[in-house]
Amino acid sequence: MSPRLTTVLFASWLTLAAAQAAQREADCPPAVVGVSDLGYSSYLDGGAIRGSNIDVLDEVQKRSGCKLEVRWLPRSRLYALFFNHELQMTGAALRTPERDRYGTWLPYTYTHFELVLLNQHAGKFRSLAEFVERSNARLNITRGISYAPQVQVQLDRLQQLGRLEYVNDYSVVFRKIQAGRADGTFAPPTIHMLMQRQFGMGDKLSALTVAESPRAMVGLYVSHKVPAAALQRYADALRTIVADGTMQKLYERYLGVDTARRLFHDGTRDILDALPPPR
Structure with a gap:
């Protein structure tokens, strides 16, 4: 293959590659x-x-x-x-x-959202409704989270009873639990497991599955x-x-x-x- 043909083919390949890259960016x-x-x-x-x-x-x-x-x-x-x-x-x-x-x-x-409570409040609740009716524990949860309708009904009940507070993020939630200003939260393992580790509370909290919150x-x-x-x-x-x-x-x-x-x-x-x- 002559040097001139090699140069032409290489230039063509560069042009094609540039065109393909431009098309990818236009598509995505x-x-x-x-x-x-x-x-x-x-x-x-x-x-x-x-x-x-x-x-x-x-x-x-x-x-x-x-x-x-x-x-x-x-x-x-x-x-x-x-x-x-x-x-x-x-x-x-x-x-x-x-x-x-x-x-x-x-x-x-x-x-899978779970009811996370300090051990002294972690009764054998099978549902959030049971927790609302049979406990006096207070929850903190964060703004901006979307809950299933059946969960939100029970959270609204807690708020009406003065046992629920919305805060800005989960770090605030766990600081308040640590300080004794809240007794638990409602969160999935991805959240509460990290927070428990960061706040050194792994042996102080229990997580319960509840009927209103399936996977x-x-x-x-x-x-x-x-x-x-x-x-x-x-x-x-x-x-x-x-x-x-x-x-x-x-x-x-x-x-x-x-x-x-x-x-x-x-x-x-x-x-x-x-x-x-x-x-």
Whole structure:
């Protein structure tokens, strides 16, 4: 092959590669992802943002080829920015009708909210309703969390009884429990396990499952303003993360094998069925 032909072919390859890169960016422009204080899902470690949700976003970026910029925000502000189209994506979200108006929900894992109480208040409550009726313990929970309707009914009852207070984040919740100004909270293992470790309260608290809070799916919300091609890439990336077992391994890293297995005890078929089909 002559040097001239080699030069022409190399120039053509560069042109094609540049065109393909430009097309990828047009299909999947850089996106800003909002995350907040959610225990092992997303937390600040010095100046770094860490957690299972951050690891998932890293995998989505690698597998989709789409650039994601993660931004730390207060939970109460995150959805205000998402609804105002200032964020293209949110991490670790339960599905709600309000959020569906602004974005497409892509599930990738499970959560299970538990009633977490100081040991002296941790009776054998099978439901939140029993806790409301048979205890005087006070709960603190955070603003910006969406609860199942049957859970919210009981939380509203607690608030009317003066036994529930909303605060800004889970760090405040556990500081108040530690200081004796609250007796417990309502949170998933991803949150309360990290908080118990950080506050040295692992032997002082008990976590109870309650009837009103069955296992639920958690996902990313992708703004309706994001191109359809990018949405599909995100969905395809999440599908592979769930299907190849990466998601469960990430949870095992943060929560331990036993807790992760309880969350994924009957497989991931409902998550895979809820994602857009691959193309």
